[in-house]
Amino acid sequence: MKLEQKGLSVLEKMLRTLEEGFANLPEIPGEIDFEAITPILMETAERLQDNYPYFHPLYAGQMIKPPHPVARLAYMLALYINPNNHALDGGRASSHMEKEAVAQIARMFGWETHLGHLTSGGTMANMEALWVSGSLNPGKLIVASEQAHYTHGRISRVLRLPFQAVGTDNQARMDLSQLEELLKTGEVGTVVATIGTTASGSVDPLPEILSLKEKYGFRLHADAAYGGYFTLVGNLREDTAAAYQRLDEVDSIAIDPHKHGLQPYGCGCILFRDPGVGRLYKHDSPYTYFSSKELHLGEISLECSRAGAAAVALWATQRLLPIVRGGEFAHMLEKCREAAIRLHEKLSSDPRFVVGFPPELDIVLWAPRKGTISEISRASSRFFEAAADKNLHLALAILPAKFFEKSLKDVERDAQEVTCLRSCLMKPEHLDWIEQIYGIMDEVMKSEKV
Numbered sequence: 001m002k003l004e005q006k007g008l009s010v011l012e013k014m015l016r017t018l019e020e021g022f023a024n025l026p027e028i029p030g031e032i033d034f035e036a037i038t039p040i041l042m043e044t045a046e047r048l049q050d051n052y053p054y055f056h057p058l059y060a061g062q063m064i065k066p067p068h069p070v071a072r073l074a075y076m077l078a079l080y081i082n083p084n085n086h087a088l089d090g091g092r093a094s095s096h097m098e099k100e101a102v103a104q105i106a107r108m109f110g111w112e113t114h115l116g117h118l119t120s121g122g123t124m125a126n127m128e129a130l131w132v133s134g135s136l137n138p139g140k141l142i143v144a145s146e147q148a149h150y151t152h153g154r155i156s157r158v159l160r161l162p163f164q165a166v167g168t169d170n171q172a173r174m175d176l177s178q179l180e181e182l183l184k185t186g187e188v189g190t191v192v193a194t195i196g197t198t199a200s201g202s203v204d205p206l207p208e209i210l211s212l213k214e215k216y217g218f219r220l221h222a223d224a225a226y227g228g229y230f231t232l233v234g235n236l237r238e239d240t241a242a243a244y245q246r247l248d249e250v251d252s253i254a255i256d257p258h259k260h261g262l263q264p265y266g267c268g269c270i271l272f273r274d275p276g277v278g279r280l281y282k283h284d285s286p287y288t289y290f291s292s293k294e295l296h297l298g299e300i301s302l303e304c305s306r307a308g309a310a311a312v313a314l315w316a317t318q319r320l321l322p323i324v325r326g327g328e329f330a331h332m333l334e335k336c337r338e339a340a341i342r343l344h345e346k347l348s349s350d351p352r353f354v355v356g357f358p359p360e361l362d363i364v365l366w367a368p369r370k371g372t373i374s375e376i377s378r379a380s381s382r383f384f385e386a387a388a389d390k391n392l393h394l395a396l397a398i399l400p401a402k403f404f405e406k407s408l409k410d411v412e413r414d415a416q417e418v419t420c421l422r423s424c425l426m427k428p429e430h431l432d433w434i435e436q437i438y439g440i441m442d443e444v445m446k447s448e449k450v
């Protein structure tokens with residue numbers, strides 16, 4: 001069985017228990033017309049066949065990870081209530097679950113106090129961080145690296161804040177001397193440190209950025225949408241671990257439970273170290289906030305309606321798999337990282353490939369070796385297609401050729417950028433599939449297609 005189905009019988013039991021909570025209500029007359037619904041749902045199932053097999057270990061491409069069954073089932077159960085975590089009026093239990101789950105995430109970063117909530121994703125989480133920064137430092141520059149997610153430049157435009165990208169080193173990490181040059185102008189209000197870049201999982205040098213913060217003074221936001229949970233793992237490189245150790249000193253953190261936190265899409269999270277920034281969110285709502293004097297999450301969130309089901313799923317997942325060092329969840333991430341190290345090593349010792357720098361998290365970059373960078377780019381695209389024909393699904397990325405510096409001996413540099421292959425090894429099962437994945441790569445190289 002490829003798509004888990006046993007959970008459906010658990011869902012039935014959960015539903016009966018949920019319904020008991022409403023036993024004192026009169027029955028609602030009326031039947032659902034399953035004759036009308038069923039053919040449309042069957043058509044829906046057929047339409048959804050047109051997808052890459054994201055749930056399978058042979059999907060080793062984009063940042064897509066299947067939700068844990070506990071998250072999926074908790075989410076499905078919550079849908080029968082469909083709570084709205086804007087206010088306690090709309091989702092009492094799920095709002096409490098959100099506060100508990102978010103506090104656990106804050107604690108994972110070493111924050112005993114915080115202000116935070118779930119968002120629809122990393123974009124909104126980062127948007128709230130930049131909005132708070134911009135409110136505290138109006139008109140000042142937002143700075144992120146060229147490898148930061150594109151969202152920062154675009155959000156800055158939405159917020160009408162000036163934005164400047166700074167270059168990176170050969171491992172896609174923010175160039176500190178370029179950053180310092182900008183800081184010297186006195187115009188910088190916020191620096192965004194990416195803790196796990198989208199393309200390569202690179203981690204900006206946080207200890208050094210914190211030293212610059214002390215010298216020049218600016219707000220520091222960590223975009224840990226992808227890499228945040230790696231703070232729990234024990235098999236990071238020393239330089240990477242040094243960044244995670246100082247993560248509690250930043251002003252705000254964005255992290256996406258819907259990336260590495262085993263959640264369905266629609267689950268990002270923003271955390272602020274100083275709960276006092278809550279004052280910036282202050283607004284009156286004539287419609288809500290009547291049911292309790294307790295904090296309603298809508299009072300500290302830019303989004304109004306938010307899926308209570310997302311909070312329920314996250315809460316249940318963290319009950320099963322506490323987000324602590326040495327726990328099973330941490331161990332699962334360690335396996336992803338180990339898978340990436342192994343794949344990188346295998347590719348590095350195979351002269352048929354050029355490889356990117358050693359992975360900091362669980363993303364691997366490589367390409368078929370050819371005589372020029374342009375030929376490598378064309379071969380990567382052919383490799384991508386040929387691997388997909390053999391059921392191995394990878395991703396392509398266009399990146400600075402300098403990320404392959406150590407591997408480009410005897411390659412003519414006829415372009416600055418190279419199209420390469422990229423694998424986000426986000427499933428712990430990837431570790432057991434590395435031989436098989438590599439075997440398919442070997443077959444692809446032996447075929448005449450690349």
Ligand SMILES: Cc1ncc(COP(=O)(O)O)c(C=O)c1O
Binds near residue numbers: 126223268
């Ligand atoms: C580092 C980083 N920040 C932000 C985002 C945007 O997050 P979302 O797609 O959840 O809006 C991503 C998405 O890949 C990311 O990798």
